[in-house]
Amino acid sequence: MxxxxxxxxxxxxxxxxxxxxxxxxxxxxxxxxxxxxxxxxxxxxxxxxxxxxxxxxxxxxxxxxxxxxxxxxxxxxxxxxxxxxxxxxxxxxxxxxxxxxxxxxxxxxxxxxxxxxxxxxxxxxxxxxxxxxxxxxxxxxxxxxxxxxxxxxxxxxxxxxxxxxxxxxxxxxxxxxxxxxxxxxxxxxxxxxxxxxxxxxxxxxxxxxxxxxxxxxxxxxxxxxxGKYVFLSELKISLFTNTNTLILGIIAGNHAVGFFSAAEKLARAIGNLQTPISNTLFPYLSKEMSLDKYSTIQKIKKITMYGAFIFSVIIVICFCFAEQIIKIIYGAEMVSAVILFKILILIPLLSFLDSMYGKQILLNLGKDNLYFRVILYATILNLGINLLLTYYYKELGTAITLIITQVLIALGMWYFAKREIDMIAQKGGKNEFN
Incomplete structure (x- = not known):
């Protein structure tokens, strides 16, 4: 008792x-x-x-x-x-x-x-x-x-x-x-x-x-x-987020960067709603994962399902009212950022999925090298696409490139996380997994 x-x-x-x-x-x-x-x-x-x-x-x-x-x-x-x-x-x-x-x-x-x-x-x-x-x-x-x-x-x-x-x-x-x-x-x-x-x-x-x-x-x-694998992964992420902005500035100038950054910062601000969840869960799940991998992963899967639904609803609302949102926040002179915001509003959902499959599962399982590999391949592809699309379509091309890359990263993290989960399930799912 x-x-x-x-x-x-x-x-x-x-x-x-x-x-x-x-x-x-x-x-x-x-x-x-x-x-x-x-x-x-x-x-x-x-x-x-x-x-x-x-x-x-x-x-x-x-x-x-x-x-x-x-x-x-x-x-x-x-x-x-x-x-x-x-x-x-x-x-x-x-x-x-x-x-x-x-x-x-x-x-x-x-x-x-x-x-x-x-x-x-x-x-x-x-x-x-x-x-x-x-x-x-x-x-x-x-x-x-x-x-x-x-x-x-x-x-x-x-x-x-x-x-x-x-x-x-x-x-x-x-x-x-x-x-x-x-x-x-x-x-x-x-x-x-x-x-x-x-x-x-x-x-x-x-x-x-x-x-x-x-x-x-x-x-x-x-x-x-x-920390080398996580560092290199973070560096690769920076290469497709910040390099996109640098390339846009070099090719199209500060004016184009201004419109793109206004839309991106707003989309990322919404995406950052998941940060408290991610940062709170990471140390907690890290400790739980060392005790019982299988049950911890089941918790992560439930959180992912609910979070994906919430962010999907937010995306639909923001897409439908994109013009009103941009005008209210930035003013009518920033109307050119509306189409960019409609594209970049996918960032919150994609970042959430990336965090859950990559940070919460792969990193907490100690699979830093797999996390790094996903970012590396996506970054290489991003640089090639970005140079081409930004040259022809300026800030619109940069926005499209960013979303393509985020989709590839989310899919890559999901693939490797699923593979690791399947291996754990086959072994029985408890403390014997080292």
Whole structure:
């Protein structure tokens, strides 16, 4: 009887933590959805499509260095910490190794970025924008989101992001009044990320007794080797998301980038509704998968079915009212983005399926190499299609290319996930699967 009551208590405690984390991340994602809907229309109206396109172009460029400094640690770090959630000493080791690796990557990335910016005229003309934008890379590098996700303490992520994002969003409205103020956008973004990062390190030291110490190159190398497949996969994803924008900017200019980015950012904002689900489930399912693969996969399949239905309904609604949505949010002058939005609105569903089959199943099964293979093949195909379609159809071609690639990735993740699930089912589905 006592044992049964203990099991019930443990189940209650586990699901309470999961629900709490979901609520916190939902609040954060709601903020990430609402703030762009407030700031993007304002920036487009004040700065114009041309400067908005410039900022989007610079963001696409700088994102490469964010991928380098993240190095897939948001997945591998979360997974590793969640496996030693009751061992503070092990957590300290993982934290120090990953943070040391990230800081090394920040330094190397800054050197590389500076060299590229001053070597090519397309970047050199607005060099300040790129240098200011790099501040956000530093801020994100020192903010250990992966650690908080691993220990399932999402409230810290939410509180820090909530305060800093609101403050610096208000600053955008106060200080950006004319087109010449465009450079202030990356300045405020950088200040927001750096502030959140500094405060997060303070909380880690105060509440969790996590203290940073620079690690040896040998330890750093071990972490880099461990995360290489996820990093390369993330880099390949960046190649078809951000390279598409860069190619469009080079071929068609900032004006075309402005229309494309307005539609894409709106579609991705809607797609990011699944992020709280994904980020909350990942550490939880990682631990559950190590205990019972079969039952964990059954849970994932149910979540996938319900999520796919919800996103399908959202897509139909957004497609039918695309023109009204664009005009209300961006204004009548952005009507050229309507057709792009109708195409790109498929992103939420495809991203959700990609996350469930790829991140939640393949990565939690330790099949990082399969995850990488899907992204690699899709990226190679994307680059070829993108150059052709963007050259002839400008931003419309870029939008079509992006959706084709997302479809291929979702199908690839589904294929390999299904193969792994079938293998698990054949073996019996319990703890014997290693």
């Amino acid at each position: 006592k044992l049964k009551l203990f099991d019930i208590f443990q189940q209650y405690k586990k699901h309470k933590i999961l629900a709490s984390n979901f609520v916190y991340l939902s609040v954060l994602q709601g903020l990430n959805l609402i703030l762009p809907l407030i700031t993007l229309p304002y920036l487009i109206r004040v700065l114009g499509v041309e400067y908005f396109g410039l900022l989007s172009f610079s963001f696409a460029f700088i994102t490469y260095f964010q991928i380098i400094t993240d190095y897939g640690f948001n997945a591998t770090g979360t997974r590793d910490v969640s496996m030693v959630i009751d061992n503070v000493q092990k957590q300290n080791e993982i934290f120090n190794q990953i943070m040391s690796a990230k800081l090394l990557l920040v330094v190397l990335s800054f050197i590389l970025m500076t060299g590229i910016v001053f070597a090519f005229e397309i970047f050199r003309t607005y060099w300040m924008v790129y240098l200011f934008s790099f501040g956000s890379i530093l801020g994100q590098a020192i903010f250990p989101v992966w650690y908080f996700q691993g220990i399932q303490k999402m409230k810290y992520i939410t509180y820090l992001n909530l305060v800093t994002k609101i403050i610096f969003t208000i600053a955008l409205f106060i200080f950006i009044k004319q087109k010449s103020d465009y450079y202030l956008v990356p300045v405020f973004n950088a200040l927001g990320f750096i502030s959140a990062g500094i405060f997060s390190l303070f909380y880690l030291r105060k509440d969790f007794n996590i203290r940073f110490q620079v690690q040896s190159f040998k330890k750093i190398k071990e972490q880099l080797n461990k």
